[in-house]
Amino acid sequence: MSIARCAAAWAAGLLISLPAGAAEPPAAPVRPVQESFYGVQVVDRYRYLENTTSPEVQAWMKLQAEHADAVLKALPERAAFRARLEALERSGSDSVARGQLRGDGSLFYLKRGVAENQFRLMQRPPGGRDERLVFDPMAIRLPGAAPGQPQAINYYSASPGGTRAGVVVSAAGSEEGQLLVVDVASGRVLLGPLPRAGYPHWQDEDSLVMLRQHAPGPGRGPQDKYRDSELVLFTLGEAGQPARDEVLPGRAWPGLDPGRDGDVLLRRIPGTERALVALGNGVANEMALYAGPWAQRRDPAAQWSPVAGMDDGIVDYSVRGWTLYAVSHRGAPRQQVLAYDLAQPGQPPRVLLPASERVVQRVVAARDALYVLVREGNVHRLLRRPHRDGADFEPVALPFAGQIYIDQGWGRDLNAVQQDGLLIALQSWTQGLRHLRVDGEGRATEIGLPVLAAIDSPAELTTTEVLVTSHDGARVPMSIVHRRDVRLDGRNPVWLTAYASYGFTIDPSFRRERLAWLEKGGVLAFANPRGSGVYGNDWYLAGKGLNKRNTWLDVVACAEYLIAERWTNPRQLGFSGGSAGGLLAGRVLTERPDLFGAVVPSVGVHDTLRAEFEANGPPNIPEFGSVTTEEGFRGLLAMSPYAHVRDGTRYPPVLLKHGVNDPRVAVWHSLKFAARLQAARAGDSPVLLRLDYASGHGIGDTRTQQLEENVDTYAFLWQYLKRAD
DSSP: OOHHHHHHHHHGGGGOOSGGGOOOOOOOOOOOEEEEETTEEEEETTGGGGOTTSHHHHHHHHHHHHHHHHHHHTOTTHHHHHHHHHHHHHHSOOEEEEEEEOTTSOEEEEEEOTTOSSOEEEEEOTTOOOOEEEEOTTSSOOTTOOTTOOEEEEEEEEOTTSSEEEEEEEETTOOOOEEEEEETTTOOEEEEEESSEEEEEESSSSEEEEEEOOOOOTTOOGGGTTSSOEEEEEEEOTTSSEEEEEEEOGGGSTTOOOOTTEEEEEEEOTTSSEEEEEEEETTOSOEEEEEEEGGGGGOTTOOOEEEEOGGGOEEEEEEETTEEEEEEOTTOTTOEEEEEETTSTTSOOEEEEOOOSSEEEEEEEOSSEEEEEEEETTEEEEEEEESSTTOOOEEOOOSSOBEEEOOOTTTTOGGGGGSSSEEEEEEOSSSOOEEEEEOTTSOEEEOOSSOOOGGGSOTTEEEEEEEEEOTTSOEEEEEEEEETTOOOSSOOOEEEEOOOSTTOOOOOOOOGGGHHHHTTTOEEEEEOOBTBSTTOHHHHHTTSGGGTHHHHHHHHHHHHHHHHTTSOOGGGEEEEEETHHHHHHHHHHHHOGGGOSEEEEESOOOOTTTGGGSTTTGGGHHHHOOTTSHHHHHHHHHHOTGGGOOTTBOOOOEEEEEETTOSSSOTHHHHHHHHHHHHHBOSSOOEEEEEETTOSSSTTOOHHHHHHHHHHHHHHHHHHHOOOO
8 A cells, every 4th residue: 555545544543642552654665775885785775755746755754744743742741841831931031133233333133022923133223222123024925935934034134334234034944045135214125035045245335245046957956056156246226226236256266266065255344445255165164265456356357365275274254454363273273363464465374362272263353352252161251352562362251151152144244343342142051141232441231132031040040060081081071951959869851962063062051941841850961072162173073074973972971971970860861953963863862772761853964875965965065074985985874873773673762853844954864764763663662753844944933833843842852751750
């Protein structure tokens, strides 16, 4: 019987309300595809599930999604978690993100009120706290968007003088961005929507540059979606209409070939007639930098002077006048701050902040001073160096230690140099996010954005910071968040999470929804294994490529620590991770299924041997490797959760989550992993596949979507990890 014909017969199973008794949808047929890589035979049992346009596959997906929904809705604690999560949302502060300060003193940010479903772009005029609505993504209907589909702002950039804003909007989590330019005072749309848009950046008050995806066409497969991007300059006339829509030479400039998967960015240096060109290679952190006259931007034969190459290890930069400030890991694994003189290309840079035990992360040149963000352990510090001879770096005093976030826009917003001071966001594990304005004298003041509620600083919570010894002696940092009255009796429900790819570090953050877990006696643990950037570039490289095994073995060590120190036991220890953290969740599950009571991989890369053949695969080759080389193949095979599922294994309960429209990690990763686990498991532990047909990678999900996902996740984990007493 085909999958489609099973639908009616299976539907009767929905009448069974208890999770343990709910009838399961039919197993996916096994249709093996065998390949040989460097003498290794690889069998892919479910290759056909990659074709998500197939009616058969779509029918199977629907049955899986309906089954997961039925089981999750029947969980005993779901209603209670829903009520508590909704109450926490209502009792807290508004959600505010992505603040940008402009030269006239105006402040832009994304805001979602406690009763609102989506983030909107807001502005505070200079010197005031009143706000005006600039753009509501749900007030328009994008071309191609279906009625009722959620729409979200993926990126925005405010002009230097704060009179205009470029916003990139997409529907249903697709991140298929469309650019609109909005007049801030009136809210009127001046330009757009323009398709295939990404990462707008204002060069001055009347012109902005963006990247545009190459149009689909003959000879372009799924993996070509993000290749060969164009650099486009829009210039607005006085009436707000585009005077020009120009495709700049970009990747055609002599000597500036970033490869098909790379991008070329152009930035005019404020207050000068100079420009900076940055080349990136997919998701690699490093970039190459070039400088030259702004006037040559349209010249296909323009000669841009090299400033720094890829091998110089530049991972962040800012510019003031003729000086380029850069964060580099070349010869400095924990990174240092360099200063390049753009008037003397080819001259070696000066070291402004030498390497030390601290990890240097960001650099921002404002009008008054150079600001540098550093990491000390698992908290951030902000350093300030005034623009005068002989000045030293001094710490900026802040209300508490935690995560500091500086939004400079994608691709570095150089417009910070047109104002004194800086806007930062500060939060910790137990202190809610708030924005502070650092003034021209280095004083930090809270600006009431958002206005925090008492619940945003719960006194009953605390954090225990530990270093865990891994399999080879490496010391892995882990933060354990818990109630002050926690008992180390080995019976606490502990929810462990990690990410550890791209050098990304899980920093201290406060989320109100976590209180629903902590109030019930649950414990949260956040690990930063190798592959993260918590200790700089060497720590990152120690969890990359053939070294990736250190990442999941570090997590195993953290799990074993939590058990040995009597925080919990294997039945009450859960693990979750999203995106590359979803890959990690899958690999931890297949490495040590005996260590966990439940695992939740979200939007995970599970079949790494096939990942480079999806739309977002080629840009990620610098991070994960390619099967076109033996080293790349062996690394990808070792890290693949899908390839390490073993028949007859007793796996713990698994909840796989994915947005069907995910442009970053194709949904078929979760389809194939679910099919393989369901077929291989011993015992009756559930393997659920939760699919959201109006979502993607989670970017732009509405408050309602986030609430429903949280309710399902919390109820699922609590069902299997809760205390027996």
